[in-house]
Amino acid sequence: MTDFLNALVVLANFVLIPGVAYGSQLALGALGVTLIFAVLRFTNIAHGDTMAFGAMITIFVTWALQAAGVSIAPLPTALLGLPVGIAATAALVYGTDRLIYRFYRQQKVAPVMLLIVSIGIMFIMNGLVRFIIGPDDQRFADGERFIISARDFKVMTGLDEGLAIRTTQGLTVVTAVLVVAALFWFLNRTRMGKSMRAYSDNEDLALLSGINPEKVVAVTWLIVAALATIAGVLYGLDKSFKPFTYFQLLLPVFAAAIVGGLGSPLGAIAGGFVIAFSEVTITYAFKKVLEYLLPEALEPSGLVQLMATDYKFAVSFAILVIVLLIKPTGLFGGKA
Amino acid sequence: MTDTTAAPPSPAASGSAPFLLGDAMTGGYGSADILHGCTLAVEKGEIAVIVGPNGAGKSTAMKAVFGMLNLRRGQVLLDGQDITRLSPQDRVRLGMGFVPQTHNIFTSMTVEENLEMGAFIRTDDYSGTMAQVYDLFPILRDKRHQAAGELSGGQRQQVAVGRALMTQPKVLMLDEPTAGVSPIVMDELFDRIIEVARTGISILMVEQNARQALEIADKGYVLVQGANRYTDTGAALLADPDVRKSFLGG
Numbered sequence: 001m002t003d004f005l006n007a008l009v010v011l012a013n014f015v016l017i018p019g020v021a022y023g024s025q026l027a028l029g030a031l032g033v034t035l036i037f038a039v040l041r042f043t044n045i046a047h048g049d050t051m052a053f054g055a056m057i058t059i060f061v062t063w064a065l066q067a068a069g070v071s072i073a074p075l076p077t078a079l080l081g082l083p084v085g086i087a088a089t090a091a092l093v094y095g096t097d098r099l100i101y102r103f104y105r106q107q108k109v110a111p112v113m114l115l116i117v118s119i120g121i122m123f124i125m126n127g128l129v130r131f132i133i134g135p136d137d138q139r140f141a142d143g144e145r146f147i148i149s150a151r152d153f154k155v156m157t158g159l160d161e162g163l164a165i166r167t168t169q170g171l172t173v174v175t176a177v178l179v180v181a182a183l184f185w186f187l188n189r190t191r192m193g194k195s196m197r198a199y200s201d202n203e204d205l206a207l208l209s210g211i212n213p214e215k216v217v218a219v220t221w222l223i224v225a226a227l228a229t230i231a232g233v234l235y236g237l238d239k240s241f242k243p244f245t246y247f248q249l250l251l252p253v254f255a256a257a258i259v260g261g262l263g264s265p266l267g268a269i270a271g272g273f274v275i276a277f278s279e280v281t282i283t284y285a286f287k288k289v290l291e292y293l294l295p296e297a298l299e300p301s302g303l304v305q306l307m308a309t310d311y312k313f314a315v316s317f318a319i320l321v322i323v324l325l326i327k328p329t330g331l332f333g334g335k336a
Numbered sequence: 337m338t339d340t341t342a343a344p345p346s347p348a349a350s351g352s353a354p355f356l357l358g359d360a361m362t363g364g365y366g367s368a369d370i371l372h373g374c375t376l377a378v379e380k381g382e383i384a385v386i387v388g389p390n391g392a393g394k395s396t397a398m399k400a401v402f403g404m405l406n407l408r409r410g411q412v413l414l415d416g417q418d419i420t421r422l423s424p425q426d427r428v429r430l431g432m433g434f435v436p437q438t439h440n441i442f443t444s445m446t447v448e449e450n451l452e453m454g455a456f457i458r459t460d461d462y463s464g465t466m467a468q469v470y471d472l473f474p475i476l477r478d479k480r481h482q483a484a485g486e487l488s489g490g491q492r493q494q495v496a497v498g499r500a501l502m503t504q505p506k507v508l509m510l511d512e513p514t515a516g517v518s519p520i521v522m523d524e525l526f527d528r529i530i531e532v533a534r535t536g537i538s539i540l541m542v543e544q545n546a547r548q549a550l551e552i553a554d555k556g557y558v559l560v561q562g563a564n565r566y567t568d569t570g571a572a573l574l575a576d577p578d579v580r581k582s583f584l585g586g
Contacts (some may be wrong), residue, residue: 097533194445198453201442208434209499210425255364 002159005291009161011151019273019280021169021238024176027272028231029249030256031183031265032224038200038263039220042114047228049125049185052243053092054229055236056133058085059140066304068140074144074167078233085233090225097221097235105217110113122247129243136238141168168237179230180269182225187265192219200263252279255316260322261334270331275316284311310331355380355538356432356507359381360399361410369408370396371562378507378538378555383457383529385553387546393562394542395437395511401540402434402509403427414507429457433505437512437542439494443485447476450495451486454502461502462502469498472528490521493580494528508532510541517579524551547584550574553577 029051036044044050053091060080071077100121104114147170148154187193199206199216207213221275239245258277260267285305294300307314323330355375364370370393370422378384380405386394396539399405401412403424421429421539424434442450445483451469455462470477473494479487493513500508513529520546530552533539550556553570560577573579 191452194449194452197445197455198442198449198456201444202439205436205439205442205499206453208428208436209453210428211453216512 003292006159006161007289009153009157009163010288010292011159011161013172015277015284016170017163017165017282019277022280023273023276024172024233025235025238025248025271025272026178026276028179028227028234029253030225030260030268030272031180032231033253033257033266034260034263034268035224035227037221037257037334038195038265039216040105040114041154042306043254043262044117044224045250046117046122046125047224047253048227048246048248049129049243050089050093050228051121051232051235051239052129052246053125053232054085054089054225055232055246056080056085056129056243057088058229058233059133059138059236061085062140070144075171076141076143076168076242078140078142078237078239078275079171082229084255085229086226090222092125093225094218096215097112103218109159116274121166121297126243126247135242135243140241141237151177166238168234170233172238175234179227183227184266186223196220196333207299214216240300245274251313252276252316255320255323258320258334259330261332263328263334264332265328267334274331275297275319276321279285279312279315282306282315283312348572353413354378355415356399356401357413358541359411359413361400361407361412363405363407363409364396365402365405371400371407371411371551374559374563375410375567376540376541376557378403380506380538381533381536382554383419383533383539383541383552383570385394385546385549386540386542386557386559387549388557388559388565389583391561392490393560394559396562397559398509398511398540398542403434412457427460428503428505428506429505431503433500433503433508434499435496435510437515441484441492441499444483445486446481447484447495447498448480450499451502454499457503463503469501471502472496472501490517490525493521493525497528497532501537505537505541507538510539512542512544513544514545520554522548546548547574550584 029047032043033047038041041134048216058081059076061084062078063078070080100117104117117280130293146166147167148163150164153163187197195206195211196216196219199211199213200208235249252275256271258270259267259272259274262270283305285303287300287302287304290304291299351442353387356378358374359377360373360375361371362373374393374397376386376397387395396405399545400407403419403422407420411418413419414430414432414448419430422430442453445453451466453466473489476494476498479491484492487495497510499515510529514525519524526548529539529541539547543565550570550573556568557564557572558566558572566576567575574584
């Protein structure tokens with residue numbers, strides 16, 4: 001019995017909790033991608049770097065606040081910087097839309113053109129972030145490190161294995177739940193949210209109904225900026241901030257959005273968790289869990305790790321390919 | 337009935353202008369004209385039906401009245417006001433409702449949300465109008481929380497008409513409302529359209545089912561190659577041997 005509980009704790013500590021936290025971050029990122037796809041009808045390659053930009057601004061504000069001695073311990077100071085980060089990112093993406101995307105939208109170009117335009121914007125944002133904050137790792141997490149530390153857990157339960165829940169992990173999940181609830185309330189209950197869905201569903205009929213497309217587009221960018229910044233900051237708090245990592249995040253974020261079905265908000269959330277848990281379980285070494293569960297004679301000598309963590313991006317890529325081959329519209333029947 | 341083959345005299349010049357008038361409209365989508373001096377008029381509370389062979393420019397004529405293509409010549413008057421240069425959106429605000437032939441509902445949204453979006457430009461309380469739409473199409477009340485895309489063809493058309501009615505239009509324009517629905521559903525839709533007209537709303541409608549449409553029409557327009565060929569009351573057109581032979585299959 002104790003062995004079983006120990007195995008469960010190990011699994012929770014190394015797979016379940018990190019998976020839920022990472023899944024929430026991917027879900028928030030994928031929601032941004034899926035909203036852009038639903039309303040503006042293109043795939044925004046610059047989304048990873050939008051997350052990096054939002055996180056960067058938040059980091060600067062956090063550092064300034066830390067220098068000024070402001071603290072909301074046990075919570076990380078970055079939460080106070082978040083609104084500024086969101087505002088700056090909203091200004092950036094909306095400015096980009098006015099300067100660049102709107103021009104192409106008025107030309108009524110094919111979605112693939114906008115995708116290529118967004119690749120250009122990705123390079124600019126990419127350079128901008130590295131130019132301002134540099135390519136190195138930045139740490140900005142402060143406040144209480146753990147909700148439950150491994151040692152406390154062992155003392156509490158008397159088990160051999162410890163279960164640690166970091167503050168950033170708890171914060172990630174709570175924030176993600178709040179943000180998603182607010183987003184769904186907005187999309188399903190408010191006039192503006194419904195008009196966004198209507199515009200996404202049938203552009204011509206939305207215009208006939210008197211819905212102002214420029215307003216829909218502006219609100220969409222605002223929401224996407226908020227989602228991207230929150231996702232970026234949560235990821236940075238949980239791991240660390242490095243511009244290149246955010247660029248790499250693009251792949252799992254896109255995989256999540258596509259697995260769920262591009263254009264479907266519910267799908268983006270489900271997709272985020274599918275990708276996160278696939279990545280974590282496939283790259284986790286199950287040796288310790290099995291040692292607790294199996295009789296001594298059957299204990300594995302290897303690590304029982306399907307794939308080295310270096311290959312974690314291959315997981316999202318493989319899932320992406322499988323979904324596109326078997327069910328291109330994704331789990332929740334998106335548009336692509 | 338003897339002079340039905342001649343082009344109708346321009347009602348704009350004759351003094352008592354009809355409620356909605358597309359007068360001597362000439363134009364098309366590109367450089368080539370599709371409409372050649374086509375004239376359409378609807379009186380208040382009447383049903384006008386546009387029929388004609390495929391490619392006659394029926395839908396184009398209606399879109400021209402609604403401002404969806406540029407006219408090179410001619411004008412469109414609504415209640416005496418020249419609206420030729422207004423965008424379709426502005427025409428909706430002036431009291432014109434338009435039901436496109438396809439893609440005329442928000443498939444991923446519920447029936448009720450479709451009606452709400454129809455009333456998007458209204459800032460007043462539209463619950464009364466919604467109740468009227470539900471009274472007109474009772475089945476929609478039962479299905480109001482269901483996604484419109486899950487409904488049958490006839491029910492979808494009811495949603496489409498209901499959406500357009502939410503702005504309380506003075507003129508309702510329908511582009512082939514019975515396309516792809518069964519004959520029974522078609523009869524029912526026509527009954528509902530008559531009911532709408534009885535409330536004082538003018539109806540301008542393009543129809544493939546020419547015979548049935550002319551039966552309910554106060555006025556019928558037979559278009560051929562973008563120009564008026566016959567114009568008369570629906571009953572007179574149905575009785576006209578030339579119209580019967582050429583357009584109604586005998």
